[in-house]
Amino acid sequence: MTRLEFWQGNIACAEGALAAGCRFFGGYPITPSTEVAEHMARRLPKIGGVFVQMEDELASIASVIGASWTGTRSMTATSGPGFSLMMENIGYAIMTETPCVIVNVQRGGPSTGQPTRASQGDMMQCRFGSHGDSSIIAVSPASVQEMYELTAKAFNLADRYRVPTFVMADEIIAHMRERIEVPDTVEIVERRQLEKGALPFAAGEDGVPGFPTFGQGHGVHVTGLTHDERGYPSSTDPGVHDRLVRRLVGKVEEARHEMADYEVTNPDAEVVFVSYGSPARSVKQTVRDMDDERVGSLRLRVVWPFPDFALHEFKNARVFLVPELNLGQIAREAARHTAVPVVPIPELGGELHTPAQLAEIAEGYL
Amino acid sequence: MKLIIDETRCKGCNLCTLVCPYKIFQEGTKPNHKGVVVPVLDRPERCTNCRLQKLYGRVLCGVCQMICPDQAITWVDEDPYSPEKVVVEE
Amino acid sequence: MKDFREWLREDRMPHIYCTGCGNGTVINCTLNAVNQMGWEPENTVFISGIGCSSRAPGYIITDSLHTTHGRAIPFATGVKLCRPDLHVVVFTGDGDLAAIGGNHFIHACRRNIDLTVVCMNNYIYGMTGGQGSPCTPLGAISTTTPYGCDEAPFDLASLATAAGANYVSRWTSYHVKELTRAVKAGLETPGLSFIEAMVQCPTGYGRRNKLRDARLMVQWMRDHSVLMKKWKQMEAEGRPLPEDKFPVGEFVRRHRPAMGVPEE
Numbered sequence: 176m177t178r179l180e181f182w183q184g185n186i187a188c189a190e191g192a193l194a195a196g197c198r199f200f201g202g203y204p205i206t207p208s209t210e211v212a213e214h215m216a217r218r219l220p221k222i223g224g225v226f227v228q229m230e231d232e233l234a235s236i237a238s239v240i241g242a243s244w245t246g247t248r249s250m251t252a253t254s255g256p257g258f259s260l261m262m263e264n265i266g267y268a269i270m271t272e273t274p275c276v277i278v279n280v281q282r283g284g285p286s287t288g289q290p291t292r293a294s295q296g297d298m299m300q301c302r303f304g305s306h307g308d309s310s311i312i313a314v315s316p317a318s319v320q321e322m323y324e325l326t327a328k329a330f331n332l333a334d335r336y337r338v339p340t341f342v343m344a345d346e347i348i349a350h351m352r353e354r355i356e357v358p359d360t361v362e363i364v365e366r367r368q369l370e371k372g373a374l375p376f377a378a379g380e381d382g383v384p385g386f387p388t389f390g391q392g393h394g395v396h397v398t399g400l401t402h403d404e405r406g407y408p409s410s411t412d413p414g415v416h417d418r419l420v421r422r423l424v425g426k427v428e429e430a431r432h433e434m435a436d437y438e439v440t441n442p443d444a445e446v447v448f449v450s451y452g453s454p455a456r457s458v459k460q461t462v463r464d465m466d467d468e469r470v471g472s473l474r475l476r477v478v479w480p481f482p483d484f485a486l487h488e489f490k491n492a493r494v495f496l497v498p499e500l501n502l503g504q505i506a507r508e509a510a511r512h513t514a515v516p517v518v519p520i521p522e523l524g525g526e527l528h529t530p531a532q533l534a535e536i537a538e539g540y541l
Numbered sequence: 542m543k544l545i546i547d548e549t550r551c552k553g554c555n556l557c558t559l560v561c562p563y564k565i566f567q568e569g570t571k572p573n574h575k576g577v578v579v580p581v582l583d584r585p586e587r588c589t590n591c592r593l594q595k596l597y598g599r600v601l602c603g604v605c606q607m608i609c610p611d612q613a614i615t616w617v618d619e620d621p622y623s624p625e626k627v628v629v630e631e
Numbered sequence: 632m633k634d635f636r637e638w639l640r641e642d643r644m645p646h647i648y649c650t651g652c653g654n655g656t657v658i659n660c661t662l663n664a665v666n667q668m669g670w671e672p673e674n675t676v677f678i679s680g681i682g683c684s685s686r687a688p689g690y691i692i693t694d695s696l697h698t699t700h701g702r703a704i705p706f707a708t709g710v711k712l713c714r715p716d717l718h719v720v721v722f723t724g725d726g727d728l729a730a731i732g733g734n735h736f737i738h739a740c741r742r743n744i745d746l747t748v749v750c751m752n753n754y755i756y757g758m759t760g761g762q763g764s765p766c767t768p769l770g771a772i773s774t775t776t777p778y779g780c781d782e783a784p785f786d787l788a789s790l791a792t793a794a795g796a797n798y799v800s801r802w803t804s805y806h807v808k809e810l811t812r813a814v815k816a817g818l819e820t821p822g823l824s825f826i827e828a829m830v831q832c833p834t835g836y837g838r839r840n841k842l843r844d845a846r847l848m849v850q851w852m853r854d855h856s857v858l859m860k861k862w863k864q865m866e867a868e869g870r871p872l873p874e875d876k877f878p879v880g881e882f883v884r885r886h887r888p889a890m891g892v893p894e895e
Contacts, residue, residue, distance in 0.1 A: 267698060397697065
C-alpha cells in the first residue's frame, strides 16, 4: 500500500530518512537545505530520535559520525559553503569506515554564490573534496519521489559498505513540490555487526569489516590515523597504509556493479544524453519530444562510483551529450571511460536546460 | 608488599623523587640497557604502602604511582620464600 | 575493578609521551576517578581530538574515538545524545580545545551537555614541536613566538565558567590527589564538567623557558598555583593579584539545565 502526498523535495528527503530508520540528525541552517533540518526537528523527538542544531557544519558532521558509532542511523543536510566545511570530517568518516548520510542540496558556487538557485557544482567535491585517496557513494535524485527513495536507499548503501553516502540533490528538486507515492515501508539493510572477539578492522572478501557498535564491550579504538586491523595507529609503516587505503577504495569501486542504479532509454541510439538530478527531467522531455530511436538517454541514480559499464550498453553511440548544471564535471568522468566523444552541455546560473535547447543540440549530431 | 619500578616503562623523568614524602626514590646514576637512568630505591620498606596496603585493603599514599607519567610504579606481592640472598647490614 | 591500571591497554604500553610529560599523570588521575565511580569499560567511552593529549584514549581499553583536530566535543555530543546511558569523557589539549575547537567548547558549555572534558593544558602545541597556543603565557618563548609571546592567553577555567558549564575546576599535574577528586566530582555532576589540568611539557615548553626538566616544571607549577580560597580572599581584600600566579581549585559547581543526562 502507498499513500499519495504533495510534498516538497526537502520534506520527502527527511521522510525518506525517517522511513529508513534515521534517528539522529545534526545540522546547521543553510539555504536551500534548511527544510530538511526543520522537518527533522519537528519529527524526530516524537519518534524517539534526536535532533540537535550544532554550532556549525564542522560540528554537525562530527556529531553525526559520533552518533553513528552508537549504532544509530544518522544524517545531516547542508548546501554549498556548509558542504565545504564538512570535508575534513568526511575524510574521517571514510578513514574510520563510519556509515552516515550527507544530503547536499547543491546551490550556485563558488563561495556564497547563489543561495537560492540550483547547481550541480559539487559533484566532484563530494568525490574528491577530502584529502587523500578515497571513494564514496553518491546518489542523485531527479524527482520528489526519488528524494524519498534515494535518501532511504543511501542509508542502506552507507551501512552495507560502511562509507559516507551523499544525496546530491539540487535546489530545484529540493524546493519543488510534486506528487509522491509514499510506501508503507522501505527496504532496510542492517549494518553487519562485528563478531565478538574479531579484529575490528579486519575485513572479509568484500572489504567491509563488521561494525563494532559502542557500548557492547568491543573496546574498539577508532582513529583517523592510519591503523592496523586492531584499530591501533600505525602511521609510519608503508605496508599498513597501502593495504588500508587500497581496501577503503576497493570496497566501493569493486562493488560498482552491485550498487549500479541507472535508467536506459533507446539502447540502440546514436546520440545519447547522460544525465542525473534535475537536468534529467529536461532530457526526458527532449527524448519524448524528438521521438527518434537514434536519440537515447542514460540517467544515473547512483553517480559515484561511476557506472562506466553503463556507457558501453550503447553499442551504436556516436556521441554522449552530458547536460549538467556545472561546467562539465560528470562529462569529464564519462570521457575517461569511453572512446566515443563526450560533449558537455553546461548550464550555470540556476536555470534548467530547456528541452528545445537540448533537442537543437542533439539534432546537430544526427 | 614490595615497591617496584618497571624498567620497561620508566623513562627516567625523576618525578617520583620529587613527591615521595620518605624520599625513597633517589636519582639513579647508571643508565640501563635502554639508556634510561632509572631512579633507585632507598630502603623501600619504609613506604606506607609496602607495610599497610594489605592491612587497609587500599592504596594509601600512592602519590608516586599517580604522578608517574609512565605507569611504571607499582606494588607487588612479596614472595615469602624468595631464594634471593639476604644481606645483613653491619 | 580494583586497580585503575587495569583500564590501560597493556599491549600498547609504553605510550608515546616524552620523558616527564604530564599527560601520563592526567591519564592516571582520570582513570583513577573513573575507576572510583565503579563504571565498567563497556559503558564508558573516551573521545579526543588531535594532539599529544588526544592520544590518551588509544591507551585505554574502552571504546574510544580519536577524532579530528578540535572536534572531539561535537563527536562526543553525537555519542552522548544517542546513548545517554554511556559515560563519555573527552580528553583534549589547550590548542585542540581553545584554538581550533574553541567554538565547540563554549557551545558545549552553553548546552551543558553531560560530558566530562579533561583538558591537558601544557601552554603550547606539543605534537607539532612547541608552537605558541592560545594558552601560551605573555612573554613565553615557543617556536612561533621566538621573541616572547605578545598575545594575552585564555583562562580556560574562567571561560568554561562564563559559558555555563555545571562544574569547573583547575589543578596541576603536581596535585594528583586533588586532580583525581576534581575529575571524580566532574564525573558525578550532570551537565558539562570541565577540568583543566595544567601539565608540564619539558620538550616543547620547559627547555625554551628556563625550566630544564620535568621536575623544575612541576615545582614551578606547585609554587605558582594559589588555592582558590586564598585567591578569592586576596581579591576580596583588594590586594593585587600576582601576575605570574594562577588560582587552582573549584571554580564553579551548579545545576543549570543540562542535556543528555541519563534518566534515573
